[in-house]
Amino acid sequence: MKFSFLKCFPVLAVAASITACSKSDNTPITERNTITIENVLDSRPLVQSGTFMGSGDPPVIFPGQSVSFSFYAGKGQTLTFATMYGWSNDLFFAPENPGIALYQSDGAPITGDVSSQIKLWDNGTRVNEKPGMGIAHPGTPEATTKNISEVNGTDAYGHTYLAAAQLMNVSLAYNGNSNFTITITNKSAGTANETPFSPGVWAISYVAGGNQLLPNAIFTAGQPTANGLTNIAEAGDNAALSAYLTERTGLFTPLSPVLVVVYHGDENPFFTTGEHDRGEGLKALAQTGNADILAAALKAKPGVKEVHVLKESMSTVLLPKANGGDGGKVSQELSVVKGDRLAIATMYGFSNDWFFATKGNGVDATEKGDISTSLGLFDNGTAIDQFPGAGLTQANLEGTPLEESKPIEAVPHANPFTSLPSVNKIIKVNLQ
Known part of the structure; x- marks a missing residue:
């Protein structure tokens, strides 16, 4: 029997089509998502x-x-x-x-x-x-x-x-x-x-x-x-x-340059509550607002896809709202696919070692809308706490933090020094 290429072509074409569809189904679709972080604290002097x-x-x-x-x-x-x-x-x-x-x-x-x-x-x-x-x-x-x-x-x-x-x-x-x-x-x-x-x-x-x-x-x-x-x-x-x-009495704090991380995995790549600081740079972020050290460490980690340190163009830090004006704001476009996670961190500037960060294993990086409620305020456990904005050893008040070694824990709204509003009254994070 003679082999007929023409007779078999439709079959081959269908097979090729099925294979192509199969490959297309397995290829993640890349999305563009813009993250915006804003200091929305209505500050007091x-x-x-x-x-x-x-x-x-x-x-x-x-x-x-x-x-x-x-x-x-x-x-x-x-x-x-x-x-x-x-x-x-x-x-x-x-x-x-x-x-x-x-x-x-x-x-x-x-x-x-x-x-x-x-x-x-x-x-x-x-x-x-x-x-x-x-x-x-x-x-x-x-x-x-x-x-x-x-x-x-x-x-x-x-x-x-x-x-x-x-x-x-x-x-x-x-x-x-x-x-x-x-x-x-x-x-x-x-x-x-x-x-x-x-x-x-x-x-x-x-x-x-x-x-x-x-x-x-x-x-x-x-x-x-x-x-x-x-x-x-x-x-x-x-x-x-x-x-x-x-x-005229209340809170005033800047937010440090913001660390933004897109990753793929089952756990946050830079901290977990209940553990001690990992020595990768979170301490510098929490005590002085320097996110660059942690950013460099994260870029070398498996599963980490994007790392950004976002600085406000005029003042570097994100200042709070004052005298009717807006607070500082930064934005960054991200390339994300289904399954990606997103985590951020920024220092509560007028503290010894407090930082805002996404809780748990971050958030779905493809999510849309206001994700501020996914953030918490944490104590890094590496410096002795003082009254926020009135501490002799706070780095942003020309002090040198006094070292301690405790596990990272959430900062309660009513703490030994003052009462804080909910996190979303201080920092707003939006994905679009």
């Missing part, structure tokens, strides 16, 4: 604020009495406060801005008597009578409100005053781990300017880029009084100014 008052009724601080309160602070941060010279029309005690220095230039905490940093100020809203217990409150308004001015020996009406340090003793004690206690003592008894001190307010500003975000939190010398300070200076009522400061 004050890291801490509060009130203080005497223990009696009324809650003033009488001559011979003291009041204390504690706070956290890092290098470059200062403490400011205000309290009324009670037997006056509108005078108040406060340190000159930006406040009481808390550290030496070498980072050593300042302790002991810091009374010399306190001054007496005229609020400029009431005509000053001769100070004393019989003074009339609220007194006569100034014909035109004057700017806040220092009372240095005498006021604008010729009344004399001792230096603030002769009426008020202020001392600092350092409790360790960036925590201080300040004690304010009324030592005016028996002086020509004997007076009670009113309930007061205090505040500490964040420092970013070497500058305090709100260095004039309570007042500005040479400017009109504002924001409720008059209530303290004239009547010793700290409620309005406290509300103003509270509204």
Whole structure:
């Protein structure tokens, strides 16, 4: 029998078609997915604020009495406060801005008597009578409100005053781990300017880029009084100014350059909760925001397909939202196929070693939409924690982290230092 090529061709063609379809079915389809990471924290300029008052009724601080309160602070941060010279029309005690220095230039905490940093100020809203217990409150308004001015020996009406340090003793004690206690003592008894001190307010500003975000939190010398300070200076009522400061107190943190990893596998390629840092560079990311070391290590790992370190074009870091503006944002196009996983990591900038990262084995890299809820905030366990944004050993506040060795764990919303919002109120991650 003769073999007929033509007769067999249809059969061969069908077989070839089946083979081609089979190969096509097994070839993963590459998709383009763009990841966008944004700092959506609605930031505040004050890291801490509060009130203080005497223990009696009324809650003033009488001559011979003291009041204390504690706070956290890092290098470059200062403490400011205000309290009324009670037997006056509108005078108040406060340190000159930006406040009481808390550290030496070498980072050593300042302790002991810091009374010399306190001054007496005229609020400029009431005509000053001769100070004393019989003074009339609220007194006569100034014909035109004057700017806040220092009372240095005498006021604008010729009344004399001792230096603030002769009426008020202020001392600092350092409790360790960036925590201080300040004690304010009324030592005016028996002086020509004997007076009670009113309930007061205090505040500490964040420092970013070497500058305090709100260095004039309570007042500005040479400017009109504002924001409720008059209530303290004239009547010793700290409620309005406290509300103003509270509204400006909260979180401020940048996010470091963001590590983005596309991989194929059953586990996250750079960390797992409950284990210690692997020594591949996550420590540098978590402590200083340097993702480059970990990125280089990941590129050499099997199953890792893409590694990116995304830096904001203007500031490198992703700054939070402030004064109505948008926060920092970065984006990157990814080539992904079904089965690929995606993981990210970025430092909580004002911490010792906290980092945001995708939980567990990352997320499906082909997913679309907002994946922010897949992220958690983790403690890398390699540096002793301090109050976020007010720690002496935080790298982004010119400190050197104090080493420790603990397993990586999630940071609880209510931690020993502060209460944090949900992660998606700080960082937003979107895939499109």
